[in-house]
Amino acid sequence: MDVTMPPDPWQKVRTYHDIPADEVISGLQKSLRRGAAETALLLxxxxxxxxxxxxxxxxxxxxxxxxxxxGLGEPMLPVLIETLFQQHLRVAWPSPERFLFAAHAIRLIARAPKDRTSDDMAGFARLELVARNRTPEVPDYAIDMHTRRGIEMGRGYDHFLTEASHVENELPERDTSFRDRLQAAIAAGELR
Known part of the structure; x- marks a missing residue:
């Protein structure tokens, strides 16, 4: 699998101080990865x-x-950054106040604990499905009342409750009272 990048239109652009824009963009991200807030801020x-x-x-x-x-170093950070993005839209460019939102985003990202696992996972998925032409398998527990094959197999709501809706890493204090009532309704023949 070829991992070279296609030509980037920013390679042809020079910035305010005549720096190649693609290098400024790359410098921003690499500085944020390293927690170099000042460098990222200036870029x-x-x-x-x-x-x-x-x-x-x-x-x-x-x-x-x-x-x-x-990633999971600060799992709610994408939500905060999206909020800052939406807020910056309320201030007209090139007002200096508009950059406050980006500065705050840069600060948050630079100081956050880093976890690149999501990117590694995306790269692994590309490797497996594209380079290695691996076909993903649909597990049997996914064949339920929501699929044509599951319907043909007669898998109804009972199968869904006992098999297809099974979760791992469930909260220990989860309220199961409503699930218990649904299972009682299935046992009584009220649901199928």
């Missing part, structure tokens, strides 16, 4: 100063990085 502001289009690219990276590089 982010360089993007903001250059153009509204490059500011949009800044936000595109700031929205991906929390998933790609932070």
């Amino acid at each position: 982010g502001y360089e993007m903001f100063l250059t153009s509204e289009a490059l500011e949009q690219k800044l936000w595109a990276r700031l929205q991906v990085i929390p998933v790609e590089d932070v």
Whole structure:
């Protein structure tokens, strides 16, 4: 599997201080990975100063990085970054106040514990399904009342409750009273 990147249109753009834009974008992400907040901040502001289009690219990276590089290190970070993104839209570019939201996002990402497992998982999926042409298997427990084959096999609500809706890592204090009532209704013939 070829992992070379296609040509990037930002390779042809120069920033406010005449730096190749693709290098500024790359520097932003690599600095955030290393927790280098000041470097990331200055590169982010360089993007903001250059153009509204490059500011949009800044936000595109700031929205991906929390998933790609932070992951479970700070699982709610994508939600916070999306909120900051929405808030920045209320301030017209190039108002300096607009950059406050990006600065805060940069600060949050830089200081967050890092976990690149989600990106590793995505790369592994591409490797298996594309490079190795592996066909994923649908497990038997997924063949239930929501699939044609499950219906043909007569798998109804009872099968769904006992097999298809089974969860691992369930909360110990989970309230099962409603599930118990549903199973009683199945036993009484009220549900199928």
